Structure formats: C-alpha cells, structure tokens
Amino acid sequence: MAGTTLLQATGLRPAPLSPVLHLSGIGRTFLSGDTEVPALTDIDLTVTRGEYVSVVGPSGSGKSTLLHILGLLDRPTTGSYLFEGNEVADLDEASRTAIRGRRIGFVFQSFHLLSHRTVLENVTMAMLYTEVKRDVRVERARAALDAVGLTHRIEFPASRLSGGERQRVAIARAIVSGPSLVLADEPTGNLDSVTSESILGIFDSLRRSGQTIVMITHDASIAAHADRRVSLKDGRLQLEAAR
C-alpha cells in the first residue's frame, strides 16, 4: 500500500511496470465428498499496472475460480498472492473485504444489477461501504455513467434497461471507486455480437485511460482485444501469448 500512497501523493501516473498482482504457486482444491478436486494447480501470474489481460479456456478449466481468487472473494489453498505488493492470501477477512471493496471492481456475466433500483443507485451502491460521502457518491456515479455513455438513463430502474445498457451500468459501477484492478467474468456472455462489440469498446477505452483489467472469456476473438492472453486448461496455465 505504501507505494500506492506515495504515487498518489506525488500525483504521478503509476509506473507502467509496477505489478498490481503477483501470483506464485497458487492452487485451489475443492472438497467433493471425501475426494479433493483440484480446480487450479500451481498458477504463476503477474499483471502489471495498466495491463489488459484476458484469461481464456474451455468451460470447467478453472477461469472463474481464478477470478474469485484474484478478487479476494475466495482464498487459495496453496501459494502466495501479492496484491499491490502486499501478501493477501492469508489476510483476515475484514482486511480482505476492505481491499475488495476499495481496490477491486467486478463485472459479471449476468450483470448483477438490483432491478428495483435506479441506474444511479446501482452505481452509488458500490461506494456504500467505503466511507464516501453521499453527494460525492452521486457526483462520481454521474461521471462513471458518463464514461460508459449512459447519462440519459440515470433515473431509469435497472429492470427497464437492455442487456447492453445493463452491462454498461455494471462497468460504471466497477470503475466508480477508482479501483486498481477491474475483474470481468465473461462480460459479453449474455449479449449479442453487436452489443458485445460496444461493451468491448468500453473496455478498450478503459484500457487507454490506464485501467488494469483482467477479463475471462472462452471466446478467442474477444480475448484478442487484450494486451496479453493467458490460457487455462484443467486448472493449469498453458501459454502466454502477447498481442
């Protein structure tokens, strides 16, 4: 954390090569009855600041499991996870929750919007637990919605939005707290191809503004948008291909 604070204090753009996350020897096994099922085995991965990395792999290869570990939603069974330079694999739950809420943004395949709440409320909700003042929340949410081109839908209930619009709201919600990492799990999985392209365009522009992104997909053409592609098969990293 000290590095980040210093960078923020000096007002410099983050150094391009400082790693946001660094995994070494990460494994995750699930207990299925009495047998241990390994979902991830010996994963080494480094994502540097400003990088856009895609994780591809067939269904059941462990992509979601990896994303959950990256997002501190789940703990690895073995290995070390440095997030912004700090070991988080064995951190207590309150601290993990704090990092998750303040430093990581999530975009899900099924959007996960609260359909009864307005677009604005769905976005401000991401700052509910991180001590942001109410008026600041609204201000930031408007800026984030502006960034995804949804200014005209601010007071709409989420239930009246199209799929593409919903995912835009979700992206606005993921970036509204200014996270150091945005994690996306098949963000275009529920969208048609035209809408998918526009969503991928938003991720491209996020990337250009310096946002670190890790995106899961099973579609190679989508993965092609990223700077770097890592491939998962049966819980192991296969190869890393630069664009």
Added chain:
Amino acid sequence: MKPTSMQWRDLVSESVAGLASRPLRTLLTVLGTVLGIAALVSTVGIAQTAGNRIIGTFDALQATSVVVTNESSWSGDAAVAFPSDSEDRLIRLNGVEAVGTLGSVNVGSDLVSAVKLDDPLGRYEFQISVLAASPGLLDAVKGELRMGRWFDVGHEERADDVVILGPGAASQLNIFRVDQQPVVFIGDKPFVVMGIIRDVDRQPQLLDAVIMPEATARKHYGYAGATTVQIDVSLGAGDLIAEQAPVALNPNDPTVYRVQKPPSVDSLRNRVEGEINSLFIILGGVSLLVGAIGIANVTLVSVLERVGEIGLRRAFGARRRHIAGQFLLESTTMGIIGGIIGATIGILVVVGLSAIRQWTPVLAPWIPFGAPLLGAVTGLLAGVFPSLRAASLEPVEALRSGT
C-alpha cells in the same frame, strides 16, 4: 487497510429500499403482526374502557364512604365510646379526605323553639332531634351550608352555645337568616344559630336536626361521645381505611367497632378486566407469534431470493455484520410498520365500540407508543435467524447465483 464500514443512514435507507422494492409482499408479511398488535391493543383498550365504565356507573359517593359505629352488638356488650380526638387520629391516615364524628344528644323532654323577634308571643315548640358533631363533619358528609358557617375548633374548645340548623329544622322554626344571630331555645336554654345547611350527601338525619358542638353537648347534657364516625376516603382507598380506622381508634381491640365499607371498586374492575384480558391477550399473543413466524419466514425467503445481492454487496466491501444488519433492520422495520398499523386498527376498534355503546373510550397513553415497540421487538427477533443466515453466505457462493 482500514476495515470497511457502513453509516447508519445508509443502513436505514438500504433496508427501506429493500422493503419498498416489494411493497405488496411487505404489506402481506406485516399482516400477521398487524393482527396480533391490533388484537392486543383493542383488548387492553376495551378492558380499560369497560373498567372505567364500571367505576363510572358505580356510586362514587358510596365508594368513598367509610362509616364506623360503636353500636353495641346483639350480645348486649356496652358500647365502647370513641376517643375525643377521633378526628385527629383518622385524618392522619393516608387516603382519608375528611373525618367527622356524630352522635345524638339526649335532651330529655325538652322541645326546641324559636323566638320571633317581632312577635314575642308567637312562640312554637317542636320536637326536633338534637345532634352533636365535630368540626370536620360537614366535609365528611359532603355537606354544604345555605348560609352562615359551620363551627370550628374554637367553638368546640370554648363549648360555645351555638347551633347549626338542618334545612328541615330551620323551616319548622321559621328561621331563614342568620346575619342577625337568631336564637333557638332547647327547653329554656338559648343557642345562637350560626348557619343553616343546604344539603348533605351522607347522614341525612342531619337535615332535620339541630346540631351543636360536642363540647357544648357535654357541658349541658352530659353527652357521652359520638356513636358514628363518618370518613370520606379517596377513591380506591375504601378497603384500606376500613381496615385501618378501627385500629387507629382503638388499638387495643379494634373489633369493638362496626365498619361499613364501600363495595370494593378495584376488585370489581380487576375481575372484569382480568376476564376480558386473559382471553384476548392469549389470542393477541398467538397472533403476534404467528406474525413473527411470518416475518421470519418471509425474511428468510427474501434472503434466499437475494443471495446474488448479498454476494454483490460483499464484493463492494460489505462485511458480514453489514449484511446481517440490513436484513435485521428490514425485519424490524416490518415489525414497526405492523405495530403502527395494528395499534391504529386496535384504537379504532376501541373508539368504534365505545361510540356504539356510548362509552367514553379509555386507553393508557403508553399503548400508542408501546405497540410499535412491541412490533419492533417482534420483527427484530423474527429477523435474527434469517440475518445470520444471510451473513453466513460465502461471497463466491452468493455470486454464483444470479440476481
């Protein structure tokens, strides 16, 4: 990193938003609590109204009168005289409003007559009873004077030759004014008329009598002492004073006196309230329990339905306690809403019933405040299990289910 936190205001607005997003369900859920609270409030209200009504129909005059007499019993034992400081002994008791003593004066064959100042020959004699009374008696019988005044401790101490006339005696004697100090004769003894009674609520024999201070009666007629002690007690103190008065008057043997006490108001009211209460409070309690189970059930369903939302909030930095707090507050809010609606309905029932019966509705002031509180406690208890359930969800599991 500093742990995440949640402001109270946000907790409240999130809980309210959670309820408001499903208004119909919220109302239906609250229905059980509404019925429970309404049953309790109307029960207590009707009981209180009916209890009040019983006191109302009850003769307050009778309810506040305690009379002690020393009439000898059938066995023929001699009557035990009341002590001369009876008034002082009793007025000290808590619950006694006024005390006076009263007794007959034996004037032998003496008749009572008045002198007409303008016609000395118009002298008529009447057989009128003569009574002796203490200074406190007028208040104790809730009496009023038409004119003049009642004698005080001074007249008693000096044994002044003064009398008060009952209205019946006054008209017989043709005395209608006291400002010129008219005189009546008992036998040939003159007494100055100090006042004329308008009316008394108790001891009606006073109305047709000539009344003198006890010391005066003792001086002229060897008056042995009062035979009746009239006590005016505050409402509800009847039983207590009926027990304490004979002891205060004769600590050695209180049983020598006979006591007429008012029928017990409290026991009557308690019996009525008790009968209405026990039945309906059980009924209200059962419906409240059903209401609580309803809230618990729906909150649990709501938790299960909103697993995705819970996972999402955990991803935004919500801790388990924040999740638990939100659902607990939702169930508590439902309880409060149920309490308010229930109390309103209950009060309307009491008022409506009273209007039909033309009673005055009576409701203890704590009820409008207590009922929502009871609802809140109901909702709070009902929310404990679902909230813990919500808090125990793992974020990954929660996110796996769609919103």
